[in-house]
């Protein structure tokens with residue numbers, strides 16, 4: 650009979666293995682789906698840069714994973730070889746360049762370009778998630794073993810300026826583990842998000858905390874996928890989003906780091922695209938010297954974090970894909 654220690658080890662191994670298998674199998678399933686879409690598409694040029702970006706993002710999350718998964722680990726030698734012929738760049742840069750966003754955010758962007766409206770995008774996302782059969786439920790925060798590493802974002806969010814019809818989509822970070830989240834948030838603050846959003850996130854991460862107050866015509870609604878009936882339903886903002894973006898009617902929940910939520914990405918897109926929103930925002934202490942200071946310390950922690958991952962090569966300067 651196995652003693653308690655043996656039992657514990659066996660349980661750990663099982664969780665550990667399934668953890669690796671989940672990131673591997675989700676990455677594999679998503680890439681296969683994308684390749685099918687790519688082969689069907691008559692206008693390949695339109696999709697090429699998005700697909701290249703999504704491949705790079707999956708490979709990057711694989712290589713920073715504790716099991717240092719290479720593209721060949723995720724895809725198998727043979728499949729990797731054929732995809733490399735079509736998309737060489739992600740294979741060359743997955744361990745030297747940082748992604749701008751997680752795979753699910755890129756997928757959401759592709760879906761919005763293809764389907765347009767919020768209703769249609771959510772409907773199509775649900776059927777895609779059903780088709781891909783990602784292995785485990787995602788409506789819970791990652792536990793310490795993170796044994797359900799799927800690439801699906803738990804929450805998506807749509808925001809707009811009520812005076813216009815344009816809608817902006819965002820996804821919560823589609824990666825698991827504190828380290829991966831820290832890297833993606835710090836990297837996004839430096840290179841992806843609008844400067845006001847970055848400022849708010851960095852200021853709260855460094856504990857001084859400077860909220861953004863949007864003009865009253867800003868509308869923002871987050872949605873979570875109900876796995877039982879496979880449909881998106883409205884969800885309230887968390888207390889972090891209330892602090893960062895002054896969003897009303899928030900819940901008490903705040904188990905995710907600042908910047909993790911879907912609101913961050915869609916509000917950043919809104920600011921990039923809507924001049925009225927940029928000009929009518931209130932930020933208490935947004936000064937060039939302050940943002941430079943925050944960016945410098947964000948860059949320092951990001952470089953330190955990247956240097957601690959042996960499978961990444963030469964990241965002593967930041968390069969972005």
Ligand SMILES: [Zn+2]
Nearest residue numbers: 886887890910
């Ligand atoms: Zn939130």
